[in-house]
Amino acid sequence: MNNTAKLLREYNIIFVTLGLCVLFFLISPRFISFDNMSAISRQIVPIGLIALGQFFVVVSGNIDLSMGMGSVLFAIILGVMFGVTGGVALGVVAVIVCSLALGFFNGVLVAKLKLPAFIVTLSTLFMAQGLSGLIIPRGQQIFLMGDFFRFIGAGKFAGFYWSFLFLVALFVLAYVVYNHTRWGAYVIAIGNSEENAKLAGVNVDRVKIGIFMFSALCSGFAGIILSSRMGFVQPGLDGNGLLLDGIATIIIGGTLILGGRGTIAGAFWGLLFIGVINNALNLLNVVDVWHQVFKGGVILAALAVNWWLWQSRQAEAQ
Numbered sequence: 356m357n358n359t360a361k362l363l364r365e366y367n368i369i370f371v372t373l374g375l376c377v378l379f380f381l382i383s384p385r386f387i388s389f390d391n392m393s394a395i396s397r398q399i400v401p402i403g404l405i406a407l408g409q410f411f412v413v414v415s416g417n418i419d420l421s422m423g424m425g426s427v428l429f430a431i432i433l434g435v436m437f438g439v440t441g442g443v444a445l446g447v448v449a450v451i452v453c454s455l456a457l458g459f460f461n462g463v464l465v466a467k468l469k470l471p472a473f474i475v476t477l478s479t480l481f482m483a484q485g486l487s488g489l490i491i492p493r494g495q496q497i498f499l500m501g502d503f504f505r506f507i508g509a510g511k512f513a514g515f516y517w518s519f520l521f522l523v524a525l526f527v528l529a530y531v532v533y534n535h536t537r538w539g540a541y542v543i544a545i546g547n548s549e550e551n552a553k554l555a556g557v558n559v560d561r562v563k564i565g566i567f568m569f570s571a572l573c574s575g576f577a578g579i580i581l582s583s584r585m586g587f588v589q590p591g592l593d594g595n596g597l598l599l600d601g602i603a604t605i606i607i608g609g610t611l612i613l614g615g616r617g618t619i620a621g622a623f624w625g626l627l628f629i630g631v632i633n634n635a636l637n638l639l640n641v642v643d644v645w646h647q648v649f650k651g652g653v654i655l656a657a658l659a660v661n662w663w664l665w666q667s668r669q670a671e672a673q
Contacts, residue, residue, distance in 0.1 A: 367660065368607060368608055368609060368621060368624045368625060368628060369624055371628065372624060372627055372628045372631060375628070375631055375632070375635070376631060379631070379635040379638070379639075382639065383635075383638055383639065385638075386634075386635060386638060389514070391634065391638070393514065393515070393516065394634065395630045395631065395634045396515065396516055396519040396630075397516045397518065397519060397584070398630060398633065398634065399519075399522075399626055399627070399629065399630035400516070400518045400519055400521075400522045400577075400580050400584075401426065401577040401580055401581040401584075401597055402597060402600045402601055402604060402626060402629060402630070403522045403526070403604070403623075403626045404522065404525070404573045404574070404576050404577040404580070405422050405423065405426065405573065405574065405577050405597055405598060405600070405601030405604075406600075406601040406602075406604035406605050406608075406622055406625070406626055407522075407525060407526060407529055407573055407622065408422060408569060408570035408571070408572070408573030408574060408601075409422060409570065409598075409601050409602055409605055410529075410605045410610060410617060410619070410622045411529075411533075411542055411566050411569060411570065412472070412566055412567065412570050413546075413602075413605060413610055413611075413612060413614060413617065414542050414543060414546045414610060414611075414614055414615065414616070414617045415542050415545045415546045415562070415563065415566050415614060416545060416546040416549065416613070416614030416615065417465060417472035417563070417566070417567075417614070418472050418473055418476065418602075419461065419472065419476045419567060419570045419571075420473065420476040420477050420479075420480045420598065421457065421461065421476040421477075421479040421480045421482075421483055421571075421574075422476075422570060422571070422573070422574040422577075422597075422598050422601065423480070423574075423593075423594035423595045423596070423597040423598025423599070423601070424480045424481075424483040424484045424487070424594035424595065424598070425454070425457055425479070425480075425483045425571060425574040425575075425578070425594070426574045426575070426577040426578035426581060426594055426597060427483065427484075427487050427578065427590065427592045427594040428453075428483040428484075428486055428487045428490075428578070429450045429453060429454055429574065429575045429577075429578035429579070430578035430579065430581060430582035430588045430592065431487050431490050431491055431497075431588050431589075431590065432446070432449050432450055432453055432490070432578075433446040433447065433449070433450050433499075433578065433579055433582060433588065434446075434491075434497035434499060434582060434587075434588035435490060435491070435497065436449050437497070437499060437501075438497050443501065443503045443504075447579065450575045450578060450579060451572065451575055453575070454571040454572050454574055454575030454578075455568050455571060455572060455575075457479065457483075457571045457574075458564075458567040458568035458569065458570055458571030458572065459564060459567070459568055460479070461475055461476055461479055461567040461570075461571065462563055462564030462565070462566065462567035462568060463564060465563055465567065466559070466560040466561075466563035466564050467560060480595075483594075484590075484594070487590040488590045490590075491588070491589060491590050492590075493589075493590050493591060494589075494591075495589065496587045496588065496589045497587060497588050497589075498586060498587045499582060499583065499586055499587060499588065500586070503583075504582075504583040504586065505583075507579065507580055507583035507584075508580070508583035508584040508585070508586065509584070518580050518583075518584070521580075525573075525576075526619060526622075526623050529619050530619040530620070533619050534619070538562065538565070541557045541562045542562065542566065543615060543616075544557055545557065545559055545562060545563070545614075546613075546614030546615035546616070547614070547615035548615075577597070581597075600629055600633075600650075603625075603629060603650060603653070603654050603657075604622060604625040604626045604628075604629050605617065605621075605622045605625055606625070606654055606657050606658060607625040607628050607629065607653065607654065607657040608621035608622040608623070608624055608625025608626070608628075609621035609625070610622060610625075612658070629650075632649070632650065632653070633646070636649065
């Protein structure tokens with residue numbers, strides 16, 4: 356395979372994303388305006404947090420379906436604590452503790468009891484959805500006011516939202532951990548072959564539990580940022596839509612759904628792709644239902660491309 360083909364194979368998501376930016380600019384010149392780019396960076400933060408947590412879970416050969424509704428539950432916990440105490444410190448601590456507890460619960464069931472991650476996290480998805488409705492009856496809202504929520508939801512530094520800078524910093528940290536630490540190597544090893552990882556001395560159960568705890572923590576951060584941006588919390592927030600966008604992000608970014616392969620950089624470019632698509636469709640006044648149809652087609656195409664790339668790599672290795 357020549358160098359050009361290899362370049363296109365490895366970095367196709369970058370070329371596609373930049374190509375879409377050019378296309379949408381030609382259709383609507385205000386798409387490339389600084390204000391609109393800033394708006395995209397703000398919109399993708401909750402999706403990016405879900406995607407980052409999901410990335411490690413999927414690379415390990417599992418999936419976490421509880422992240423979306425978990426973020427809604429954690430946002431409600433933050434809102435209730437704010438309403439009761441009038442402050443945010445206890446609320447943030449409660450979100451962190453509850454998110455880690457949920458991740459530990461998921462991880463133990465998957466790692467120790469050997470239950471399928473799909474079934475475990477589907478169950479905790481429904482539990483989170485039900486608890487959200489029990490804590491705040493459907494139709495009611497808790498409004499979040501104060502400097503903390505304004506800072507998290509709309510604070511800027513040098514023209515960039517603080518929440519986006521936090522997301523970028525977390526991606527950089529994840530890149531270092533994934534590519535330059537033993538823990539990152541263990542995640543990849545488990546995704547490729549759990550049995551071989553055990554034979555190599557990896558404490559598979561501990562790593563799996565850690566992965567699910569990190570995933571849930573990202574969900575907690577997403578809940579804090581999403582609620583701060585909106586200025587209120589309610590059980591009717593679209594947590595499942597957030598989850599699906601997060602999964603779409605990593606698949607489009609080249610993460611193999613079977614586990615064992617993926618890159619942090621690819622996940623970030625997948626996030627930018629999703630952000631560009633969501634923003635452009637809104638800017639062009641495309642009806643919401645067609646958003647889902649279009650994204651479904653994009654995910655299917657990304658799956659096909661990733662599967663073809665994976666098979667071509669396997670063929671080259673043999």
